Amino acid sequence: MSWRKLPDHRVRNRLSRQKLARRLAGFVCAATLFTVGCSRPVELPPFVEIEHEISPQPARVGPVTVTLKLADATGKALTGAHIAVEADMSHPGMNPLFAEAKEAEPGRYQAHLEFQMAGDWVILIHVTLPDGKKLERQIDVRGVQPGVQSGRSTWRST
Numbered sequence: 081m082s083w084r085k086l087p088d089h090r091v092r093n094r095l096s097r098q099k100l101a102r103r104l105a106g107f108v109c110a111a112t113l114f115t116v117g118c119s120r121p122v123e124l125p126p127f128v129e130i131e132h133e134i135s136p137q138p139a140r141v142g143p144v145t146v147t148l149k150l151a152d153a154t155g156k157a158l159t160g161a162h163i164a165v166e167a168d169m170s171h172p173g174m175n176p177l178f179a180e181a182k183e184a185e186p187g188r189y190q191a192h193l194e195f196q197m198a199g200d201w202v203i204l205i206h207v208t209l210p211d212g213k214k215l216e217r218q219i220d221v222r223g224v225q226p227g228v229q230s231g232r233s234t235w236r237s238t
């Protein structure tokens with residue numbers, strides 16, 4: 081009785097082997113993809129701590145000062161960096177503003193911009209370190225207030 085079942089068992093066994101092989105192939109494929117993904121190393125940006133401050137606070141239409149403090153992984157002031165600052169509004173149709181942040185004291189850089197419109201702004205910081213490495217940061221400046229008019233009344237848009 082049991083010998084009759086044997087061929088059937090063999091067939092099943094072969095099928096499951098095929099399944100296993102297919103699964104293995106899938107695994108190998110995934111592993112290959114993973115390896116390929118890993119073998120293209122994206123150079124990690126150097127560790128730089130960037131602190132930012134925008135004044136006046138809250139930000140309003142008119143001149144603003146962006147202060148950036150750069151430090152390395154050990155907390156040491158990072159000097160000699162070249163920092164380009166770009167400011168855009170979150171809605172399309174406006175020209176971006178550009179400024180260069182100058183090193184006011186070791187590791188402390190300042191850029192001057194002028195917000196022309198109330199609303200949400202995005203400040204992009206393009207840093208080039210003395211060794212040529214580049215990194216970028218984004219600062220969201222939401223809800224820039226309308227500017228002070230003639231030093232007395234503040235215009236509110238809502």
Ligand SMILES: [Cu+2]
Nearest residue numbers: 169174197199
């Ligand atoms: Cu605008």
